[in-house]
Amino acid sequence: MNNIGQYLATAKSFSREALSLLAFVCGRDSSWIIAHPEYKLNNQETKLFTKKFEQLKTGRPLAYLLGEKNFYKHSLIVTPAVLIPRPESEIIVETAIDYYQKKRHNRQIFLDLGTGSGALIIAIADHLKSKEVSRHGRCYFGASDISPAALAIAVKNAKKQHLKSQISFRSGDLLQPWRRYLQINRRSPLFIAANLPYLTPAEKARETSIAYEPKLALIGGKDGLELYRRLLQQIETLKLSGPLLLMMEINPHQAAALVKEAKKYYLPQYIQKKADLSGRTRFIIIDK
Numbered sequence: 009m010n011n012i013g014q015y016l017a018t019a020k021s022f023s024r025e026a027l028s029l030l031a032f033v034c035g036r037d038s039s040w041i042i043a044h045p046e047y048k049l050n051n052q053e054t055k056l057f058t059k060k061f062e063q064l065k066t067g068r069p070l071a072y073l074l075g076e077k078n079f080y081k082h083s084l085i086v087t088p089a090v091l092i093p094r095p096e097s098e099i100i101v102e103t104a105i106d107y108y109q110k111k112r113h114n115r116q117i118f119l120d121l122g123t124g125s126g127a128l129i130i131a132i133a134d135h136l137k138s139k140e141v142s143r144h145g146r147c148y149f150g151a152s153d154i155s156p157a158a159l160a161i162a163v164k165n166a167k168k169q170h171l172k173s174q175i176s177f178r179s180g181d182l183l184q185p186w187r188r189y190l191q192i193n194r195r196s197p198l199f200i201a202a203n204l205p206y207l208t209p210a211e212k213a214r215e216t217s218i219a220y221e222p223k224l225a226l227i228g229g230k231d232g233l234e235l236y237r238r239l240l241q242q243i244e245t246l247k248l249s250g251p252l253l254l255m256m257e258i259n260p261h262q263a264a265a266l267v268k269e270a271k272k273y274y275l276p277q278y279i280q281k282k283a284d285l286s287g288r289t290r291f292i293i294i295d296k
């Protein structure tokens with residue numbers, strides 16, 4: 009049995025992760041761990057730390073080992089059934105909030121397609137759930153996923169954030185679960201967050217850092233754009249007449265191909281590119 013200081017000293021390039029794992033197995037926070045290098049892990053803590061540290065070294069993501077990941081302002085439950093939410097997707101949340109501020113005089117619909125852990129819709133709904141919004145029932149929040157296992161995690165996260173009653177969860181393919189609802193509310197401003205799978209099978213195979221994340225969350229057909237192509241078609245068939253903001257997260261190299269696809273349905277002035285924090289095009293937006 010070692011003490012905390014010894015574990016941290018031997019963790020080398022994994023020292024940051026080891027710190028989080030030590031905090032997890034000891035049921036303390038990281039600052040306590042740093043302040044108590046002399047603390048000796050008991051038998052149970054030693055076993056659990058050793059097991060998780062070995063898994064970490066074989067490439068299992070820290071978030072799965074801890075069972076949680078911070079996104080926007082929330083700590084979310086994550087399991088291998090869901091993609092680990094990425095910081096760049098927070099730009100979708102900020103865009104949704106701006107959209108609300110611009111169109112606030114009308115009832116608005118926010119949909120999160122391929123919700124995974126529920127990260128996007130939870131962050132959006134939490135930010136907009138001011139008393140004013142809920143009192144007038146101005147916003148509708150919906151989240152869907154084709155994976156029932158992912159949806160179950162999203163529901164758990166919404167419960168954890170006390171948002172379960174404010175978000176509708178549905179399972180199904182892309183916009184399918186919302187067809188009827190959107191037909192009835194075709195004039196309402198609609199924001200669609202779509203961080204759908206966009207990798208090609210070859211990209212998924214090459215990228216070892218995502219080996220433990222669900223295939224269903226990553227691969228978007230041959231060129232990675234199959235789901236977005238179908239989504240654009242589905243939106244077209246709905247004949248919506250209200251304002252629409254559709255935000256699609258992509259790999260920067262797919263921007264030109266997705267813009268070309270979007271031009272089949274929208275005039276160029278309605279199509280925008282948006283960069284992530286590294287300045288690369290990460291989102292294609294339809295703002296009509």
Ligand SMILES: C[S@@+](CC[C@H](N)C(=O)[O-])C[C@H]1O[C@@H](n2cnc3c(N)ncnc32)[C@H](O)[C@@H]1O
Pocket residue numbers: 090091092093094097121122123124125126127128152153154155158180181182203204205206224225226235
């Ligand atoms: C890239 S992950 C994004 C998860 C989450 N939105 C986020 O940003 O962390 C894509 C999600 O889309 C779901 N998905 C895959 N195909 C789908 C489909 N045809 N319809 C709806 N959801 C789908 C996957 O199960 C997965 O949860």
